[in-house]
Amino acid sequence: MPRVLVDAAAVPADRGALTRYVDGLVAGLARAGADLAVVCQRADAERYARLAPSADVITGPVSITHRASRLAWEQTGLPLLARRAGADVIHAPYYSIPLASGLPTVVTVHDVTWFTEPDRSPRASFFRSATRTAVRVARRVIVPSKATRDELVRVLDADPTRIDVAYHGVDHTQFHPPSDDEVRRAALRCGLHDRPYVAFLGALDPRKNVPNLIRGFAAAVRHLESPPALVIGGGVHEADVDAACREVEATVKVVRPGYLGAADLPGFLGGALVVAFPSRGEGFGLPVLEAMACGAPVLTTHRTSLPEVGGDAVAYTEPDAGSIAAALGDLLAAPERRRRLREAGLARAREFTWDASAEAHLSSYQRAIE
Incomplete structure (x- = not known):
C-alpha cells in the first residue's frame, strides 16, 4: 500500500464542510489500514x-496559521516534509497544490462555483487561479460528485480520464436522530422556547440562496394561525440576508443564532419540521446528507450534485422565492409526507460512509502513482 501524505494544514478552525471532509477522510483512511501521514497546524x-x-x-511551522505564509510554505516546505516522511503521493484536499514537489500529487476540487457564481466571494479570483493550476498539474483530480466532474470538463476543459469521483460520507456517530434532550438543548440554544421551526444550516454566500428562502418562508407561513419560526444557523451576517429579513412582516419570526457547536447539530437538524437548503448549486451538498442522517425531512433544489445526494429521499423546489413558498407550504401542511421523507432520508444517508469514500481515494492515489 502506498504511503500517503494528506496536507491538512489548510483546514480552518470553523468545523465547516472542509473540516468535516478531511476529518472523515483521515479517519476512513486509518480504518482502511492506509500507510498515512497527516501534516497539520499545531492546534489540530x-x-x-x-x-x-x-x-x-x-505539525507544520507556526507561521502557516496565516494564509499567505501557508501558501508559500506549501510550495517549498511541504514537498521537503513529504520526502522526509517517505511519502509516495501527496493529497492536497483544498484546491491548491505544490507545483514542483517531485512526487505524484492528487488534489480535491470541491466545486466549480468560483467560475459559475463569481460573486460568491471576494477571494473567487484566487480560487479560480488555484483550480486551473491544480487541474493542469495534478496527476489525479478527486471530485465529490459526477456533477462536479461534468462541470470541470465543461468549464475548464479538464481531461475526464484524470478525474475520480469519491462521494463524501457522513459521520453517523455525530449526525444521528437526536434524543428529546438533544432537541430541547438545541431549541434553547436558538431561543425557540418549544416553538416549531424550519432550519437552514450553512454559509450565507450568494449561491446558498438564503434571501429567497426567507422570502419564500414568509409567504408560506403568513396565513398560518401559529406559524413556525425560520432558524438560519451558521454563516455570517450578509447584507442581502439582512435586507430580506427587513422585508418580512413583524409576525414572521426569523432567528439567527450564528455558529452552532457540533453537539447542537443533531438536535437542531433532527428537531426541525423541515431542513430547507435551496442552494443554486453545490459540489456535493454535505448539509443535505447530514440533515438526512439526523432524520430530518429535507427540501432542496434539483441543481448540480444535490439530486445525487438526495435521490428520491428529499423534496425539491426551484430556487426562486415563489417556488420555495409553494414547496415549503405543501410540506408544512403534510405531516405524513414529512414522516415518509424522514424514513427515506435516514435509509439513504446510510449509503454514504467515509469508509467507502476512503476506498475511492486510495484507488485514486494508486492511479496517480501508476
Whole structure:
C-alpha cells in the first residue's frame, strides 16, 4: 500500500464542510489500514492523532496559521516534509497544490462555483487561479460528485480520464436522530422556547440562496394561525440576508443564532419540521446528507450534485422565492409526507460512509502513482 501524505494544514478552525471532509477522510483512511501521514497546524495535532491513531501526525511551522505564509510554505516546505516522511503521493484536499514537489500529487476540487457564481466571494479570483493550476498539474483530480466532474470538463476543459469521483460520507456517530434532550438543548440554544421551526444550516454566500428562502418562508407561513419560526444557523451576517429579513412582516419570526457547536447539530437538524437548503448549486451538498442522517425531512433544489445526494429521499423546489413558498407550504401542511421523507432520508444517508469514500481515494492515489 502506498504511503500517503494528506496536507491538512489548510483546514480552518470553523468545523465547516472542509473540516468535516478531511476529518472523515483521515479517519476512513486509518480504518482502511492506509500507510498515512497527516501534516497539520499545531492546534489540530491532537485531533488528528485521535482520528487516526496509526498515522504519523506532523505539525507544520507556526507561521502557516496565516494564509499567505501557508501558501508559500506549501510550495517549498511541504514537498521537503513529504520526502522526509517517505511519502509516495501527496493529497492536497483544498484546491491548491505544490507545483514542483517531485512526487505524484492528487488534489480535491470541491466545486466549480468560483467560475459559475463569481460573486460568491471576494477571494473567487484566487480560487479560480488555484483550480486551473491544480487541474493542469495534478496527476489525479478527486471530485465529490459526477456533477462536479461534468462541470470541470465543461468549464475548464479538464481531461475526464484524470478525474475520480469519491462521494463524501457522513459521520453517523455525530449526525444521528437526536434524543428529546438533544432537541430541547438545541431549541434553547436558538431561543425557540418549544416553538416549531424550519432550519437552514450553512454559509450565507450568494449561491446558498438564503434571501429567497426567507422570502419564500414568509409567504408560506403568513396565513398560518401559529406559524413556525425560520432558524438560519451558521454563516455570517450578509447584507442581502439582512435586507430580506427587513422585508418580512413583524409576525414572521426569523432567528439567527450564528455558529452552532457540533453537539447542537443533531438536535437542531433532527428537531426541525423541515431542513430547507435551496442552494443554486453545490459540489456535493454535505448539509443535505447530514440533515438526512439526523432524520430530518429535507427540501432542496434539483441543481448540480444535490439530486445525487438526495435521490428520491428529499423534496425539491426551484430556487426562486415563489417556488420555495409553494414547496415549503405543501410540506408544512403534510405531516405524513414529512414522516415518509424522514424514513427515506435516514435509509439513504446510510449509503454514504467515509469508509467507502476512503476506498475511492486510495484507488485514486494508486492511479496517480501508476
